Amino acid sequence: MPHLSKGLIQVYTGAGKGKTTTAIGQAIRAAGQGLRVCIFQFLKSEPTGEQKILDQLEGIKIVQSDYRCLHPKNEIQIKRLKDASRRLLDKACNSMEEYDIIILDEINVALHLSLLETQDVLKLFNNKPGNLELILTGRDCPKEILEVADLVTEMKRIKHYYDKGIEAREGIEY
Amino acid sequence: MPHLSKGLIQVYTGAGKGKTTTAIGQAIRAAGQGLRVCIFQFLKSEPTGEQKILDQLEGIKIVQSDYRCLHPKNEIQIKRLKDASRRLLDKACNSMEEYDIIILDEINVALHLSLLETQDVLKLFNNKPGNLELILTGRDCPKEILEVADLVTEMKRIKHYYDKGIEAREGIEY
Numbered sequence: 001m002p003h004l005s006k007g008l009i010q011v012y013t014g015a016g017k018g019k020t021t022t023a024i025g026q027a028i029r030a031a032g033q034g035l036r037v038c039i040f041q042f043l044k045s046e047p048t049g050e051q052k053i054l055d056q057l058e059g060i061k062i063v064q065s066d067y068r069c070l071h072p073k074n075e076i077q078i079k080r081l082k083d084a085s086r087r088l089l090d091k092a093c094n095s096m097e098e099y100d101i102i103i104l105d106e107i108n109v110a111l112h113l114s115l116l117e118t119q120d121v122l123k124l125f126n127n128k129p130g131n132l133e134l135i136l137t138g139r140d141c142p143k144e145i146l147e148v149a150d151l152v153t154e155m156k157r158i159k160h161y162y163d164k165g166i167e168a169r170e171g172i173e174y
Numbered sequence: 175m176p177h178l179s180k181g182l183i184q185v186y187t188g189a190g191k192g193k194t195t196t197a198i199g200q201a202i203r204a205a206g207q208g209l210r211v212c213i214f215q216f217l218k219s220e221p222t223g224e225q226k227i228l229d230q231l232e233g234i235k236i237v238q239s240d241y242r243c244l245h246p247k248n249e250i251q252i253k254r255l256k257d258a259s260r261r262l263l264d265k266a267c268n269s270m271e272e273y274d275i276i277i278l279d280e281i282n283v284a285l286h287l288s289l290l291e292t293q294d295v296l297k298l299f300n301n302k303p304g305n306l307e308l309i310l311t312g313r314d315c316p317k318e319i320l321e322v323a324d325l326v327t328e329m330k331r332i333k334h335y336y337d338k339g340i341e342a343r344e345g346i347e348y
Contacts, residue, residue: 002344002345004343004345004346005343006340006343008335008340010191012192014330016327016328017184017196017325017327018186018192018196018327018329020199021195021196021199021200021203022191022192022195022196022199023199024198024199024202024203025194025195025196025197025198025199025200025202025224026195026199026346028198028199028202028223028224028227028228029195029198029222029223029224029345029346029348030223030345030346031223031227032222032223032224032225032226032227032345033223033226033344033345034345035345048203048206049202049203049204049205049206049207050199050202050203050206051206052206052207053202053205053206053231054202057227100345101345133346146332146333149333150333150335150338150340151191151333151334151335152332152333153190153191153192153329153330153331153332154190154329154330154332155192155327155328155329155330156188156327156328156329156330157327158320158326158327158328159320159323159324159325159326160325161182161324161325164324166180166182166324169178169179169180170176170207171176171178171203171204171206171207171208171209171274171275172178172200172203172204172307174203
């Protein structure tokens with residue numbers, strides 16, 4: 001079974017299009033070389049185009065948060081979101097020996113919304129096996145994480161058709 | 175057969191990691207929703223991890239330049255590279271009715287190296303069917319293309335492990 005000789009920490013952040021999309025592409029590339037990938041999705045709503053394909057591919061697993069709520073309206077919903085995010089992070093922590101790459105999709109947003117504690121993610125970094133690659137996506141990544149990451153790409157939004165009033169399209173945004 | 179009601183022009187440029195990777199992710203998402211995707215690769219060398227998977231997927235086709243030379247050493251090699259790039263662009267032009275999304279991977283670099291003329295790409299934009307999405311990747315995208323694109327994300331290199339001397343890794347960079 002091929003594996004990485006050294007696993008690093010990558011972060012994709014910023015307001016431009018391409019963060020989760022990059023993570024999907026990375027999962028495909030890695031699986032094509034025989035690496036085992038798990039994608040933990042912290043903030044997701046409906047099934048997306050990528051899931052329909054990734055789910056069928058050997059070597060790639062997707063685990064979603066078990067509570068979906070994009071716009072929490074009260075304390076109870078926020079509490080449920082926090083608990084679900086915490087459970088998902090725990091799952092990721094407990095799976096670190098099983099994969100070559102773990103993608104923590106939209107975790108930066110979960111951190112920014114205080115659904116998770118930055119120190120718990122830093123703790124996960126410290127406990128990470130040496131040959132495990134971690135990839136974090138989402139805008140507004142906390143600076144404590146940017147500081148320790150080995151690679152940071154800011155997806156800078158130079159221009160977006162959303163600004164012209166065009167809405168998310170099936171096959172392009174989801 | 176699903177199709178886009180309106181096709182736009184997206185550009186992923188900049189020096190950060192994630193441009194081609196985003197395009198791969200976009201191809202997967204689109205194919206998952208039943209769209210037909212063709213990826214034209216202007217500057218590629220060895221087979222990559224993503225090719226091994228994308229080649230097997232229904233709905234995604236990859237067409238590579240028929241002359242591979244990453245570092246041309248003389249006028250003859252440059253001429254061959256130009257001719258091959260031109261042939262690939264012509265193929266893309268002639269395939270525009272067959273696909274919902276056409277990805278012109280690393281075309282920005284081919285333009286920057288003067289292997290192609292910017293005006294030929296602008297001409298392709300003008301002839302594009304209304305429901306065809308075009309996605310251009312590669313650093314150093316010419317400003318004439320940025321001006322007419324509907325979406326531009328700059329992958330900004332905040333930090334890269336290459337700067338620490340870590341080389342490209344199988345499953346991560348290729």
